Amino acid sequence: xxxxxxxxxxxxxxxxxxxxxxxxxxxxxxxxxxxxxxxxxxxxxxxxxxxxxxxxxxxxxxxxxxxxxxxxxxxxxxxxxxxxxxxxxxxxxxxxxxxxxxxxxxxxxxxxxxxxxxxxxxxxxxxxxxxxxxxxxxxxxxxxxxxxxxxxxxxxxxxxxxxxxxxxxxxxxxxxxxxxxxxxxxxxxxxxxxxxxxxxxxxxxxxxxxxxxxxxxxxxxxxxxxxxxxxxxxxxxxxxxxxxxxxxxxxxxxxxxxxxxxxxxxxxxxxxxxxxxxxxxxxxxxxxxxxxxxxxxxxxxxxxxxxxxxxxxxxxxxxxxxxxxxxxxxxxxxxxxxxxxxxxxxxxxxxxxxxxxxxxxxxxxxxxxxxxxxxxxxxxxxxxxxxxxxxxxxxxxxxxxxxxxxxxxxxxxxxxxxxxxxxxxxxxxxxxxxxxxxxxxxxxxxxxxxxxxxxxxxxxxxxxxxxxxxxxxxxxxxxxxxxxxxxxxxxxxxxxxxxxxxxxxxxxxxxxxxxxxxxxx
Amino acid sequence: xxxxxxxxxxxxxxxxxxxxxxxxxxxxxxxxxxxxxxxxxxxxxxxxxxxxxxxxxxxxxxxxxxxxxxxxxxxxxxxxxxxxxxxxxxxxxxxxxxxxxxxxxxxxxxxxxxxxxxxxxxxxxxxxxxxxxxxxxxxxxxxxxxxxxxxxxxxxxxxxxxxxxxxxxxxxxxxxxxxxxxxxxxxxxxxxxxxxxxxxxxxxxxxxxxxxxxxxxxxxxxxxxxxxxxxxxxxxxxxxxxxxxxxxxxxxxxxxxxxxxxxxxxxxxxxxxx
Numbered sequence: 001x002x003x004x005x006x007x008x009x010x011x012x013x014x015x016x017x018x019x020x021x022x023x024x025x026x027x028x029x030x031x032x033x034x035x036x037x038x039x040x041x042x043x044x045x046x047x048x049x050x051x052x053x054x055x056x057x058x059x060x061x062x063x064x065x066x067x068x069x070x071x072x073x074x075x076x077x078x079x080x081x082x083x084x085x086x087x088x089x090x091x092x093x094x095x096x097x098x099x100x101x102x103x104x105x106x107x108x109x110x111x112x113x114x115x116x117x118x119x120x121x122x123x124x125x126x127x128x129x130x131x132x133x134x135x136x137x138x139x140x141x142x143x144x145x146x147x148x149x150x151x152x153x154x155x156x157x158x159x160x161x162x163x164x165x166x167x168x169x170x171x172x173x174x175x176x177x178x179x180x181x182x183x184x185x186x187x188x189x190x191x192x193x194x195x196x197x198x199x200x201x202x203x204x205x206x207x208x209x210x211x212x213x214x215x216x217x218x219x220x221x222x223x224x225x226x227x228x229x230x231x232x233x234x235x236x237x238x239x240x241x242x243x244x245x246x247x248x249x250x251x252x253x254x255x256x257x258x259x260x261x262x263x264x265x266x267x268x269x270x271x272x273x274x275x276x277x278x279x280x281x282x283x284x285x286x287x288x289x290x291x292x293x294x295x296x297x298x299x300x301x302x303x304x305x306x307x308x309x310x311x312x313x314x315x316x317x318x319x320x321x322x323x324x325x326x327x328x329x330x331x332x333x334x335x336x337x338x339x340x341x342x343x344x345x346x347x348x349x350x351x352x353x354x355x356x357x358x359x360x361x362x363x364x365x366x367x368x369x370x371x372x373x374x375x376x377x378x379x380x381x382x383x384x385x386x387x388x389x390x391x392x393x394x395x396x397x398x399x400x401x402x403x404x405x406x407x408x409x410x411x412x413x414x415x416x417x418x419x420x421x422x423x424x425x426x427x428x429x430x431x432x433x434x435x436x437x438x439x440x441x442x443x444x445x446x447x448x449x450x451x452x453x454x455x456x457x458x459x460x461x462x463x464x465x466x467x468x469x470x471x472x473x474x475x476x477x478x479x480x481x482x483x484x485x486x487x488x489x490x491x492x493x494x495x496x497x498x499x500x501x502x503x504x505x506x507x508x509x510x511x512x513x514x515x516x517x518x519x520x521x
Numbered sequence: 522x523x524x525x526x527x528x529x530x531x532x533x534x535x536x537x538x539x540x541x542x543x544x545x546x547x548x549x550x551x552x553x554x555x556x557x558x559x560x561x562x563x564x565x566x567x568x569x570x571x572x573x574x575x576x577x578x579x580x581x582x583x584x585x586x587x588x589x590x591x592x593x594x595x596x597x598x599x600x601x602x603x604x605x606x607x608x609x610x611x612x613x614x615x616x617x618x619x620x621x622x623x624x625x626x627x628x629x630x631x632x633x634x635x636x637x638x639x640x641x642x643x644x645x646x647x648x649x650x651x652x653x654x655x656x657x658x659x660x661x662x663x664x665x666x667x668x669x670x671x672x673x674x675x676x677x678x679x680x681x682x683x684x685x686x687x688x689x690x691x692x693x694x695x696x697x698x699x700x701x702x703x704x705x706x707x708x709x710x711x712x713x714x715x716x717x718x719x720x721x722x723x724x725x726x727x728x729x730x731x732x733x734x735x736x737x738x739x740x741x742x743x744x745x746x747x748x749x750x751x752x753x754x755x756x757x758x759x760x761x762x763x764x765x766x767x768x769x770x771x772x773x774x775x776x777x778x779x780x781x782x783x784x785x786x787x788x789x790x791x792x793x794x795x
Contacts, residue, residue, distance in 0.1 A: 018687050040730065041728070042662075042682075042683060042693065043691065046662065049658045051654060062728060417632075
């Protein structure tokens, strides 16, 4: 073994960088042992006691960085040192601004003078002003930030409309423009279906279902949920519809939202009348009569909306969709019957643990009609508010992405820890009959969802086997095979653990409800 | 537009030179003082000048006067409203709750901390993360140092762990600063004078690394960052959700600095109060 050392005199690296460099060096071929530390007296004494001290690094001072290495026999020290030098150089480049990270809109415009859109994610109290500055510079805006006052949102959107610009948001988490997924979005096929959505997860679900059905997206415009409220008046929702109507690459328009305010809905219907392209609308929770007399084809679930858009895109009859959904319903009932037969007498309740807010809403709607009394932390339709969101009661459908679960934590699409704990708690409860989940893939979401969820599913199995219970876990996976996580890989791995993976949230919800209702019978 | 969000109450007037720059901080020094120009990711601290909208990479010069800060060609008036008070003054505490909260802090640290931090001192499972011979020797030295500290052999304990570990402020020094803060908090809650112990530890911990010394000086005088202060106040009177939130915020400091400081604090409080 050959021990060598170098001093990086007066070079300061933050601790994150030092640990990354240390990890990189320890994994280099031929390096048997290593340390990358500041040259403090104490660290040098540790290097000596661990056999890594050399005369070369003895003079290092407390403000110097020391690299000490033990190389396997026959390894060329010069070669290893040159590789280490390259690691440091690469770090310096990213640290010292050759990859310039602008700190302001002006700075960003200096780097990218041709940019025509600003994506803004800063604290809500500053976001409005940054957005206005961007609009004044002629940029479209995607405003990821929330907590922007509604007065500011109205001011921004009115100003943008005058300038023929878009403001997507505030609280707009998803968009796909010219094939580029922005924020929480998926890698989908390009195609002739254009979407305007006031719901982030809803937009992800429909874009993925369309892509997985072999069609594609021209543009997917998010507006932020508040856009369709009375105060804002659907300014950007309507502008989005008009833009898609004028877009040569869009043949079908899909609208996604919770039910807009009455006056906003009237405006949407009125604008739709002037559009010659087929329009499909899903306004979750709205009366099936909402769009009667309009030229918008109403769908009751996100899945139905996506499939109807696909049918229009392929110039097929809508009856194809109805038939396919009917056929699928028969399969759901068959599976539900088999699963319900395996449940023990104590197992009565559905426990749905969502990371996507719109999925939580959709599931509540699909459950209410069949199960009656449904509880949620974000009650929708006829659901009741949970007394304590941390404790389930009766049929419970939770949005774990709601503020009360995410204070100081990443969103559950990124950090699964809160939901994982809840899954285990529900599994321990002998009254739980079905666990219903969503997994959302794509940019912005956790890049390795299987590493998060599979150990928990195994633990659920261990708990329920010990208690001699069968506990079905049903899940939808929103994503595509082009997403970095690869939908098929995720679905296959979940299936291998006995999870019932359905093609959509609507299908997963239907299966969950069918199991529980059959159990009741 | 660049804006001054806060400045720490331990900053001294003077003309400073640039010491080092990182993505979220530019460190300045004068003869015997430091000042850190940081962005909101780092947040307020006893010696921090928190700016928004600034390109830290461009900073070259800093001059601090009684009523104004001069940075490159910009200047910022110092208003009282932007002054960050880094002192810890505990006026209100539920002692039973504090004990429960400290137990919760321990579990939160174990759950959320980075693998290669000093959390191995409260969770021996973590030792498996330390593989190289330097790592193993360091783990032994830390354990020995903490044993001595808790046995009242403060000087021996501190000398074993000071300057030890990774980073510009080595983990051992972060631990000691957390331990010093624990003593400040304990003496306020128990109404007992620990100033002699603080003095012994502070003297033993100081070395020739002026950068580390300045942090230790602040901790010895009971001055902490905003992130740490929020956590301490939450431990005194808030619920588990708030503690979890502030713990996670503290853990974002450096690769392991925030964690190592929190471990020092936890072990100090356990040693003196629980």
